[in-house]
Amino acid sequence: MLKIGGEEMSPLDAVSTQVSICFDKADTFFKSRFRRSSCDFSQRGRAAGTAHLHKNQIRFNPFMYNQNPQAFLESVVPHEVAHMVVYQIYGLNVKPHGKEWQAVMRKVFGLSPNRTHTFEVPPPKQAFEYHCACQTHQFTKRRHSKAQKGTEYICKLCQSSLKFSIEILNTK
Secondary structure, three states: OEEEOOEEEOHHHHHHHHHHHHHHHHHHHHOOOOOOOEEEOOOOOOOOEEEEOOOOEEEEOHHHHHHOHHHHHHHHHHHHHHHHHHHHHHOOOOOOOOHHHHHHHHHHOOOOOOOOOOOOOOOOOEEEEEEOOOOEEEEOHHHHHHHHOOOOOEOOOOOOEOEEEEEEEOOO
């Protein structure tokens, strides 16, 4: 549980509250009323969050939230809300991290417009070992699937083709 304003909140309530606070700041700055986005903890993988513009939904990564809830609320939530605000103002005719998004991050939220996070990335549940002439390589499930469908991967060191060896199950 996280305390916000002296009140204990569940992780989803804390994120939802921060999303509302960010939209309120945008409302005040732009003298407008932005459509609120739903949010959940369904994001997986390397992304801390994803703004699904057409669905008006923001997905957050629970693994990364749990590492440092306060930092997550202060950086990731405004980052994703900024995408929603920019979309509602400009539509799809702007770059995802373009000057409009950067301006919202700076002027509305008072934050540096960083595109990437510093949270630890969760280890993949499955890994696939490939080998070349000089070493072994680990592939994610997605990369392994692409290799099985015909995409060829080449070692940067020895320039030989990577060949599948074995599946490794991560028990962490």
